[in-house]
Amino acid sequence: MSRMLPWHVAPPSGDPLREGFFSRPVLDVARDLLGCRLVSTVSGARTAGVIVETEAYQGADDPASHAATRAGRTHRNRAMFGAAGRAYVYRSYGVHWCMNIVTGDEGCPEAVLLRGLEPIEGLDTAAARRGGRRPLAAGPGRLCEALGITDALYGHLVTGPPLEVVSGWRVPDALVGVSGRIGVSEAADRPFRFYVLGSTGVSRHRLSAPSKTEKG
DNA sequence: GGTCGGATCATCT
């Protein structure tokens, strides 16, 4: 069941976000990214969608993060330690690309995983990239496929082409859902996932995630 | 409607 949302009735408008938007605490950025647009220009094709689901990964103390203390700084996660506003793209399960935006202060490895969006521009291109499969961009792997995001964009700033985040509508608190994180085996219960209630771009996933707190 | 197993490989131990 989908809800009527602002971008369904009003033409998109807004300006590219600046790096200052991203050099804030990761939870603030994750929440405020809802309603913004992600625009990619890859191989001459422009595709865009409204961000409707995000997940925060909070620094070295976060055991679910690729940059947890256990792992430390590696070749893969080096972008997370860099300046805010850059893309951290990685390969998931050897199959999919997933994209984060680095937040916070340089040296502090925080990032927001983009988990879902509602495509609003370049729908034909996105559908072709997805081989016609639906949903188009609900879920981090699908999102990257629909927008043509690969590791070619690793470390790129997201403040201008080929990949940029544009301000959109401030999603009211009443429409923002908060939950634990999906697919992680540790600290999954931290309320670091943000999504737009009623949006078709929010990923569906298996219920009854295994509880990590159970003990003998 | 739902639940389940396999794909597939860069990365890290």
Add this chain to the structure above:
DNA sequence: GATGATCCGACCG
């Protein structure tokens, strides 16, 4: 050598 911030198709009801 094991793991994983996922997705898809098969199968069951």
